[in-house]
Amino acid sequence: MIIYIIRRCLMLFPILIGITFISFFILQLAPGDAASMMAGLDATKESIEAIRIELGLDRPIIVQYGIFLKNVLTGDLGQSLQTQNDVVAEIMPRFINTIKLAIASMVLGFPIGLIMGAMAALRQNSMVDYVMMGCVLFGISVPIFWSGLIYVVIFSVYLGWFPSGGAEGFSSIVLPAVTMAGPAAAMTARMARSSLLEVFRQDYIKTARAKGLKESKVLRSHALKNAMIPTLTIIGIQFGYLLGGAVLVETVFTWPGLGRLIIESISARDYPVVQAGVMLFAFCFVLVNLTVDILYVYLDPRITYE
Amino acid sequence: MKFFQRSKTSQFYTILLVLFFCLFLLPYSALAEKQGGILKYGIPGNTNTLDPPNARGDADMRICTGNIFESLLTFHYDNKTQKTTLLPVLAKKWEQSPDGKTWTFYLREGVKFHDGTPFNAEAVKYNIDRTLKDKPRTKFSEFRGIIQRVEIVEDYTVKFHCSKVVGHFLHLFGVAVSHIVSPASVEKYGSKVGLHPTGTGPFKFVKWVPGERVELEKYNDYWGKKAYLDGIVYRFVVDANARINMLLTGELDVAENIPLQDFERLKKTGAVDVRTVKTPELFRLFLNARTFPTNDSRVRQAINSAIDRPGIISAIFRGHAEIAKSVVASSSWGYYPASENKYNPDKAKKLLKEAGFVDTNKDGILEKDGKKLSFTILAPQAGHYPMDQELLLAIQQNLREVGIEFTIEFMEMAAWVKRIFLSCEEQDVAFLVGLSSKSHAYYITYPHFHSKFIGGMNHFCYKNDEMDKLLEAASIEVNPEKSYELYKKIQILLAKENLMINLWTMEVATAFSKKVHGLEFNSLPIHDKFKHRGAWIE
Numbered sequence: 053m054i055i056y057i058i059r060r061c062l063m064l065f066p067i068l069i070g071i072t073f074i075s076f077f078i079l080q081l082a083p084g085d086a087a088s089m090m091a092g093l094d095a096t097k098e099s100i101e102a103i104r105i106e107l108g109l110d111r112p113i114i115v116q117y118g119i120f121l122k123n124v125l126t127g128d129l130g131q132s133l134q135t136q137n138d139v140v141a142e143i144m145p146r147f148i149n150t151i152k153l154a155i156a157s158m159v160l161g162f163p164i165g166l167i168m169g170a171m172a173a174l175r176q177n178s179m180v181d182y183v184m185m186g187c188v189l190f191g192i193s194v195p196i197f198w199s200g201l202i203y204v205v206i207f208s209v210y211l212g213w214f215p216s217g218g219a220e221g222f223s224s225i226v227l228p229a230v231t232m233a234g235p236a237a238a239m240t241a242r243m244a245r246s247s248l249l250e251v252f253r254q255d256y257i258k259t260a261r262a263k264g265l266k267e268s269k270v271l272r273s274h275a276l277k278n279a280m281i282p283t284l285t286i287i288g289i290q291f292g293y294l295l296g297g298a299v300l301v302e303t304v305f306t307w308p309g310l311g312r313l314i315i316e317s318i319s320a321r322d323y324p325v326v327q328a329g330v331m332l333f334a335f336c337f338v339l340v341n342l343t344v345d346i347l348y349v350y351l352d353p354r355i356t357y358e
Numbered sequence: 359m360k361f362f363q364r365s366k367t368s369q370f371y372t373i374l375l376v377l378f379f380c381l382f383l384l385p386y387s388a389l390a391e392k393q394g395g396i397l398k399y400g401i402p403g404n405t406n407t408l409d410p411p412n413a414r415g416d417a418d419m420r421i422c423t424g425n426i427f428e429s430l431l432t433f434h435y436d437n438k439t440q441k442t443t444l445l446p447v448l449a450k451k452w453e454q455s456p457d458g459k460t461w462t463f464y465l466r467e468g469v470k471f472h473d474g475t476p477f478n479a480e481a482v483k484y485n486i487d488r489t490l491k492d493k494p495r496t497k498f499s500e501f502r503g504i505i506q507r508v509e510i511v512e513d514y515t516v517k518f519h520c521s522k523v524v525g526h527f528l529h530l531f532g533v534a535v536s537h538i539v540s541p542a543s544v545e546k547y548g549s550k551v552g553l554h555p556t557g558t559g560p561f562k563f564v565k566w567v568p569g570e571r572v573e574l575e576k577y578n579d580y581w582g583k584k585a586y587l588d589g590i591v592y593r594f595v596v597d598a599n600a601r602i603n604m605l606l607t608g609e610l611d612v613a614e615n616i617p618l619q620d621f622e623r624l625k626k627t628g629a630v631d632v633r634t635v636k637t638p639e640l641f642r643l644f645l646n647a648r649t650f651p652t653n654d655s656r657v658r659q660a661i662n663s664a665i666d667r668p669g670i671i672s673a674i675f676r677g678h679a680e681i682a683k684s685v686v687a688s689s690s691w692g693y694y695p696a697s698e699n700k701y702n703p704d705k706a707k708k709l710l711k712e713a714g715f716v717d718t719n720k721d722g723i724l725e726k727d728g729k730k731l732s733f734t735i736l737a738p739q740a741g742h743y744p745m746d747q748e749l750l751l752a753i754q755q756n757l758r759e760v761g762i763e764f765t766i767e768f769m770e771m772a773a774w775v776k777r778i779f780l781s782c783e784e785q786d787v788a789f790l791v792g793l794s795s796k797s798h799a800y801y802i803t804y805p806h807f808h809s810k811f812i813g814g815m816n817h818f819c820y821k822n823d824e825m826d827k828l829l830e831a832a833s834i835e836v837n838p839e840k841s842y843e844l845y846k847k848i849q850i851l852l853a854k855e856n857l858m859i860n861l862w863t864m865e866v867a868t869a870f871s872k873k874v875h876g877l878e879f880n881s882l883p884i885h886d887k888f889k890h891r892g893a894w895i896e
Contacts, residue, residue: 084772088779090414090497096805097814099497100779106495134406135568136549142568201599208607216603217595219570306595306604308569316404321772 053349053356060342064335069121071334072327076120079323080113086133086321107133120327130324134317139328143310147332149219150309153232153301154294156225161233162240162287169244169283170276176249184241191238200231200304217306228305232298236290243286247279254278280351288344292337394588395895397874400595400610405572408563409552410537411489411496416614419534421572421592424889426472427537427557430463430482431528433797435689437636437879442691442797444528448477448538448558458523458836465514469581471540472562479516483508484541486518494549498535523834525841529691529798560585560891569594586876586894605630605869611895612870612877617744618676624869631872634678634865635879638687639794641743643735643753643859644778648819649786651731656713657762658856660706664760667699670752671862674745678867682860684849685795685802689863692799692845696853699860706760717761724761732763737790738774744864750790764788782812782819789817792864799845804829807852818857825851 087104088095104110108119123130129139172184207227208216215224251257252275260270299311310329317325348355403417413422424432430449435442449463469477486508489499504524509517520527530536543556555563558581561574575589593610595601601613602620606627616624616632624630645652645661652658671679680688683695715724715731724731740747750766757764769777778789795802805811808829809821828851832844852858870877873896878889 082770082773084770084774084776088775089772097779103497136407136552137568145567146569204600204603209603212607215609216607217600217609218593218604303597304600306593306597306600308567308594312596313569319771 053346057342057346060345064338067338068331068334072121072124072331073117075327075330076117076323077113079318079321079326080116082321084321085109086323089320090133120324124331129328132317132325133322134320134325139324142325143313143328143332146308146310146313149307150295150298150311152225153228153298153307153309154291156229157232157236157294158287158291160229161236161290164233165237165240166244166283168237168241170248170271172241172245173248173252174271185245188238188241191234192242194234195300196231196235197300197304199234200228200301203227203231204304219308224305228298228301228307231305232294232301236294239286239290240283244279244283247282248275251275251279277351281348284344284347284351288340291340295336295340296333391586391876391894392896393586393894395586397587397590397890397893397895398609398611399590399592399890400601400604400613401592402594402596402598402601402615404569404594404596405566405592407552408555408566408572410539410557411498411535412552413534414497417594421574422555422557423534423537424559424891425561425574425590426555426559426563427539428559429531429536429538430465431531433529433532440688442689448482452528454527454836458834459520461518461520461527462511463516463518465516466581467514469558470579471542471556471558472577473540473542473556475540475542475556477538477558478513479510481538481541482516483510484544485538488544489535494544494551496535498533500530500533500535504530523836525833525835526798526800527836529796529800532797561587561590564589583891585891587890590890602869605871608871611874612868614866614868616867616869618678618867620869621676621867629872630869632867632869633877633879634867636680636689636863637794637866638689638796638863639792640682640685640687640863641749641790641792641861642682642685643861644789644791644817645857645859646782646786646788646817646819647855647857648782650729651715651726652733652788654713655855656709657715657731658859659854660709660713660760661757661762662697662699662856662859663702663709664706664762665699665753665756665859665861666701667862668701670749670756674748674752675862675864678865679862680865682862685806685852685858685860686799686845686849687795687802687863690795690797690799690802692842694842694846694849696846696849703756703760710761715761722758722761723763730763731761732765733786733788734765734767735788735790736767736769736774736777738769738771740768742771743790743792746790749861778817781814782817799849800833803845803848803852804833807848807857820855820857822851822855 085104086107087100087109090103091100108116131138132142135142168184168187172181175181204216204227207213214227218224257270257274260274296311298309299315301307302309302312310332314326314329317329401417401420403415405417405421406415407413407418408422408426410422410427413419428447430447431452432445432447433442434445448466448469450466452461452463454461465477465479465482471477475481486501486505488494489496489501490505492499504520505518506521507519509519511517538558539551540556543554544551547554553566560577560580560582562577564573564575566572571594572592573589576585576587578584595604598615598617601610602616602624604610605613621632624632645658647653667681671677671681681699683697683699684693686693710724710731713726715726717724719725735750737746737750754764754766777785778791793802805815807816807820807825809816809826812819812821825848828844828848832841832848835841835844868879874893875896876892876894878892
């Protein structure tokens with residue numbers, strides 16, 4: 053197991069290098085460059101050229117990439133072309149905000165999703181099931197920028213319970229977290245329901261019931277544990293999505309997260325910030341997947357990585 | 359009591375009189391400026407730097423200029439008289455040498471930067487030298503190529519020696535680069551000085567949370583009239599809906615750039631006021647004078663006459679725009695309304711006929727020598743300019759009515775910027791551009807229409823010896839009347855050429871809580887508009 057974890061961690065390096073390589077060249081292939089974005093519309097050609105030389109953008113792309121890699125390996129992610137601030141100082145506060153929001157949405161969304169899914173599965177084709185699945189359909193179909201706006205209008209403009217934007221204090225996280233938790237809960241509920249129904253059809257559940265076990269015991273020690281594996285996979289993917297896909301929510305709630313920083317940096321061709329941001333996201337994704345893989349072992353002793 | 363013995367009517371009138379006087383007292387007691395409070399100010403977009411010589415875009419400017427930093431002088435545009443006046447700030451007065459090449463500035467005494475460094479001739483020299491030497495890097499240097507040497511005459515007297523006579527010299531002090539930064543802070547922080555702004559303004563810098571907010575506090579040792587506010591918090595709220603919601607919930611006191619369609623709704627709430635102000639940013643089409651079909655000046659003139667400006671302004675901008683009558687915006691110095699730019703499709707049709715365009719294949723689009731009267735307009739990503747998609751479609755319809763066709767291409771911002779810097783010789787497209795004429799007519803004429811800038815900022819490939827001569831003469835003319843006459847001639851000539859199809863100036867709307875008073879609504883982009891020294895909260 054330990055060896056497996058170490059091996060997976062080592063795999064991180066080629067993945068990260070591959071990702072930086074791809075994102076670096078995609079940015080370079082895109083028309084437009086940092087120098088003319090920095091110089092503005094009334095700049096002269098000479099001043100743009102001067103900026104380009106200063107930033108090293110006049111050198112061949114492969115050389116630029118080499119310099120970038122060398123700097124990363126020595127722990128230097130460079131400076132933002134826009135603010136001259138260190139990339140780490142620029143990214144970390146935003147990343148922490150993103151993590152906070154992702155965790156809050158997960159803590160809120162997944163238990164609700166699991167409970168809803170379990171309730172629906174236990175009472176399949178009943179009123180409870182229909183209501184739950186109706187909610188799920190709603191949760192999946194409604195775009196989050198719309199539901200976010202509606203929450204703002206109701207809970208901050210009319211009722212004044214929560215601030216409508218910003219990231220100050222605990223109350224400001226509630227609305228964006230609820231907005232993001234909606235689709236996450238819906239996805240989890242649907243997955244949990246279908247995998248529970250699948251498990252209920254298995255022979256070992258019949259056996260458990262036949263030997264007179266209480267329904268709650270059947271559910272807890274036999275059904276849920278087995279149904280958790282596909283659900284956990286979905287949760288892992290959803291968490292990754294919560295980390296990276298929060299841009300719309302960040303915009304609606306003025307949440308200073310990493311997603312919007314990366315989008316803005318792409319528009320400004322602020323290469324160092326984009327590189328570092330993409331690397332960080334990739335790192336998180338890999339880490340989440342690793343955690344999910346390790347959790348499989350605890351849920352299902354049949355799974356080993358020896 | 360005598361009062362009660364009077365007739366009922368006289369009692370009534372007495373009471374009425376008292377009430378009448380109370381009415382007079384009421385507004386005055388309510389309008390007394392109040393000290394204290396934090397102004398929460400929502401701006402659309404992020405701050406990139408708070409270093410004036412590198413500041414670009416509204417988000418940087420509105421925090422820097424006039425609040426943290428000050429220049430030697432400032433401009434005030436009066437919306438009523440439509441006149442721009444120069445006002446002393448860190449300089450008390452200034453004079454020009456008889457040959458016009460040397461300017462002497464007498465500086466204000468007893469001014470201190472926020473870090474305690476004294477403001478004097480040395481500080482001014484340090485700042486100008488920094489932009490001349492470009493160390494630490496300054497993105498903008500309007501002084502480069504103009505000021506040769508800065509001489510310290512006395513502690514509070516400084517002389518600028520210029521390489522040539524420059525007509526718009528004083529207007530250089532209206533741009534961000536002229537704002538004076540504490541030399542000690544530049545020495546200390548180097549290229550990172552933009553993260554630690556230290557100026558002489560009425561507010562000093564406290565904190566900058568990237569992507570979130572900038573906090574300023576009142577500077578108690580300010581040399582002039584001190585601010586009423588204890589501080590300002592600028593919050594970066596990109597989404598217009600979010601800005602409006604935050605204003606309604608009281609999370610913001612002021613929200614900038616409010617979409618036109620939200621005016622009425624906001625006014626109806628009763629707690630919010632909306633004010634619009636004209637900007638010197640003119641919306642324009644840049645036409646290429648080198649390639650078919652816009653190389654024919656009659657075609658360009660036809661395009662200009664075929665656009666229904668009043669119709670578009672009332673239908674799309676709900677009246678919140680002003681027809682452009684020159685390349686220079688009406689709030690910039692030197693403005694002359696050179697052309698009424700009337701909507702006249704018949705004139706357009708006539709011009710096109712004269713130019714030899716006829717509809718041979720009856721598809722509604724004119725042709726000449728088998729070539730279609732058709733071109734492409736490149737616009738930055740949809741939504742970058744307010745109502746850009748709507749206005750381009752409207753213009754497209756206008757032009758189609760006289761037989762001109764164009765295709766619209768929206769590009770990703772950086773790609774579009776790249777294209778606009780590609781010289782006119784290498785491409786045959788037109789652009790939709792919002793471009794400010796700043797405080798002086800020079801900025802929009804000289805660098806754009808002088809033939810020596812073909813391949814650079816002369817995006818039109820326009821070469822005209824008469825224009826070059828006029829531009830040269832205007833750029834070195836120091837006498838204001840003579841200079842105005844020259845700029846007038848330039849604008850008349852440009853109105854004939856129609857290289858820039860000048861559309862309109864947009865009004866920008868600011869919504870604010872009725873508790874906020876003393877906000878400045880000035881048309882010049884980087885000056886008084888953003889100063890909050892006189893602002894206060896009930």
